Amino acid sequence: MADWFRRAADSDIWWSFKSSPLTVVAAVATLLIILVSFLSPLIAPHTPFDPGSLNLSDGLKPPVFVSDEGDWTFPLGTDDQGRDILSSIMYGTRLSLVVGFASVIVAMVLGIALGLVSGYVGGAVDAVIMRIADVQLTFPAILVALLIDGIVRGLISVQRHDEIAIYVIVGAIGLSFWVQYARTVRGSVLVEKNKEYVQAARVIGLSPVLIMVRHVLPNVTGPVLVIATLNLGLAIISEATLSFLGVGLPSTQPSLGTLIRLGNEVLQSGDWWITVFPGATLAALVLAVNLLGDWLRDALNPKLR
């Protein structure tokens, strides 16, 4: 373990990381947001989505630092149901992150698996998978996600839909992002497949699965990591957009996007804090993740160094 750290600290990547202050800031910000949001049940001042804890008479309090009407119990103010905005944001960010990570993992696992199979097996299997990828590319992520959501909506009751909304969203976003991974992995497999060491491994009777996992996967870790990081930002935005359009997470378990939608309905009323703080949190989170992704891409692409 210590050895691993020493090697990591010596590496080019670490050096490039240290030498880019913006990236360090982005990494710290991302970690901070992740940490705070995942600890929200422990550190959030309120439990905004337990209806029993809400009191309408706390409703529409402005943030403490803009008005004397503010209340230190609710530092960033409250919405019209008396929910604490700060706690809502902490819980909402956690949900946005969970959806983001989960859908990236779904897309990654699916994409890598299909890419490996497609590249290694080739022939008809390859053709079919790549044609599906073509069809998939025909419909951009947000549309695929909307469609999947619409289909699920048509198949089950509203009550059921609210309960499984988060899985539907993860599935919808995950399914709409797999193509990039599949293409990258497939390309890499095609290159590696005919190299001598793979041929040799095949000759000595190693199973194809083992060969792929041992020899091919390590070669694509970099690009896949870059895609995953950039996709994380996209996935969070997609979720926010779906929720904004009213087909994402329900208001009983709001993500940042749902919070922005609820706030946007009253944006022109002067109660700006209900939208602005979740909006700013979303922008900061995605910006930080994108900065990391950008840096990672440049750092892993030696041609650009």
Next chain:
Amino acid sequence: MTFSVRHSVAMGALVCAALATSSAVEAKTFRWTNSGDVSSMDPFARQETFLLTFTQNIYDPLVRRDKNLKLEPALATKWGQVDKNTWFFDIRPNVKFSDGTPLTADDIVFSLNRANGPGSNMGSNFASVKEIKKAGDLRVEVTTKYPDPLLADKWAALGMMSKAWAEKNNAVNSADMTKNEENYATRNAMGTGPFILKERKAGERTVLVPNPNWWDKPTHNLTEVIFTPVANPATRVAALKAGDVDMMYEVPPADTESLKKDANVNVLEGPETRVVYLGMDQERDELVESSVKGKNPFKDKRVREVFHRSIDVDAIKRTVMRGQSFPTDLMVAPGINGYMKDLDKRPALLKPEEAKKMLADAGYPNGFEVGMDCPNDRYVNDEKICQAVVSMLARVGVKVNLRAQTRNLYFAKILRKSDGKPGETSFYMLGWSPAQTYDVHNVFEALIQTPNAATKKGMFNAGGYSNPALDKLADAMEQETDKAKRDDMIRQATKLYVDDFAYIPLHQQAVVWAARKNIDLFQPADNAFPLRFVTVK
């Protein structure tokens, strides 16, 4: 570089816009917007305030309501009862449809029969009618099965259509919206009203122009009316503030304050005659969705009382409704005949401990769980009100599982079926206004009497509240003509449902409209919007 280019484009646009406003003095175009479109141009397609009020700009009724909601002559100059079971309407002479053909009694008979015919949604206004017949070129007589003193009131929302036009265009019957039909009259119109339909693009824009041959003297000064539905409330408000529209029908409460602060906008507000209320299933022996099995907690009056007295309507008014509501304890609004002001007092709120104790006495020491249905696009802030109710009841130990959905699905789920079977709900929200007759009997008959598919009474009593004494009073008041006696019956019946905690009335929502300062318009209490009262300065 990029910035300066965009900047100069915008500057150019600014100059152009300035030129445009200075040249457009003569044309009095009125542009207005609403969250949704008019469902159809056919005046009988749906019994819904917005459709009726919109189509009446094109189709005149026999009698119309003036600014005080009193009946006044429109296409009928005189009307009344010849005897107990016969009504007459004398038709205004020399009225022409907008295509130039004269209006006769034939058109009136045709339109009334069309409104009572297949595909029309207006049939409920013809329950008492036996026959409608022509009694001269300019006279129509209607015989009824039983005396119906409110017939003219019921028909004040029915627009009259050209018979020849409908026959020529194969639109003799109204297209049935519940069966997904459409015909020529869905997108075209031929009436005698103050305006003519010039362009109709469903969901996008509808353009009206004044009818130069209108029989009445126009009180408006418009040359063109453009109606555009805009779904997003923020966009709608922004459009009004930016002057892209002149008027916005139904302003969300949250935006009222900021519009009031806008120097170019007037906000008009008044109470609506609709009461928004919560209902509880008191019919089934076991609720559709509840943790309580084998019995129905809502059959226990103490449970209903706890619910009633744990919901703080004033807090809902302050935050969720932003002051735009009028809390009430009755199922009718002021302004409706039969509203009893002295009975409109909500009982004091219960403290959580008191409420919990009452629930324990009723056999629910740990509270219970119940499902709640709520629309999310029907009444002002409907879903948010339900959320507030959920948190208020959570404090007394009742866990409410809220299910909010779009109105079509919602009504299909909770409303009583036409065979009298109750809808699938335990706890629900509805709003009701006796908009055709403006009389409380309509509320008793539709909402509070024991449901009965044969007599068609209580068909909107979704929770199945039943009190034989009240049923008797309601039936009696229908026939009673002595005002004092009738008022006494109304008082007794009102007390009955209030004391039983039959419903949880919440409030009348405020009707809020907003218009640019240069627009002069009139807002009646029934939320109808007659364009004939609009002037552009």
Next chain:
Amino acid sequence: MLAFILRRLVQSVAVLLAVGVVSFFLFRYVGDPINAMVGQDTSQQERDALREKLGLNDPAPVQFFHFLVNAAQGKFGLSYRTSEPVSRMILERLPATLELSFCASLFVLFFGVPMGVYTGLYPRHWSSRLLQAVSLIGVSLPTFLIGILLILFFSVMLHWLPSFGRGETVDIGGWTTNFLTRKGLEALILPSITLGLFQLTLIMRLVRSEMLEVMRTDYIKFARARGLTNRAINFGHALKNTLVPVITVAGLQLGALIAFALVTETVFAWPGVGQLFIQSVQFSDIPVMAAYLMLIGLLFVVINLVVDLLYFAVDPRLRGGGTARAGGH
């Protein structure tokens, strides 16, 4: 050459068929078409009669065939929500979306490519870094937030540009256009910027990284060694070499713009097909959803085909393979 085009055509038809299958399943099996078409009091006999009349009792492949035949003729039945023929609803709204997407893609190309070239040629210059930073913020802000901010600033505060709708349009044989009136053109500005911003940053970053890579190649070094002017190198050689991926991505992005328009259309109440689709999803208006799907599928297939052909024209090396594409970017 001909074989390549033929293969592409066959693939396109296959893609369309696949989209058709999805649409058909949506139309036929998600939600009962009968339930959505009749009132609650319709009797079982009436329902059965309607089922028979609509051919819903035929075997699935037969129904699918009918569906395709009807779809090819533009017949998608009536909308559950408005009772209008779906094809008419879509045709009425299509020009709005196409014009918006067209303007947005002009905006993307005219600003994105030059910005990309500039930041690629002078990667260390402060203005490049600024553009990079701004573009990152652009990618990090959701489209709907950008739209709301633009409306607040340019419409509500400055009153410069209209906040919603198409302004004035001119009807030319059923095609309503924004391009012929000043108000129509004004109405296009904010939605086009909103719609294009995300794609603009994508194109800019793509062109930048392609330029950076090309500028490092021996090919450019040789060109420099030959004494060619900077201008000739930058535009004659470097930019030309970045065109292949740019065309691919730009083409695919045009399709994305048409589909992404649904968010912009919602924010600006732009009466296009995207807004129609969102309304349909919320109301489970399946016929409109199915038709929209087919339409977007068709548009993408056509765009993909054109892109492939262009690609082929620009890069002769690909004439053998045909399946190559820009991956990994």
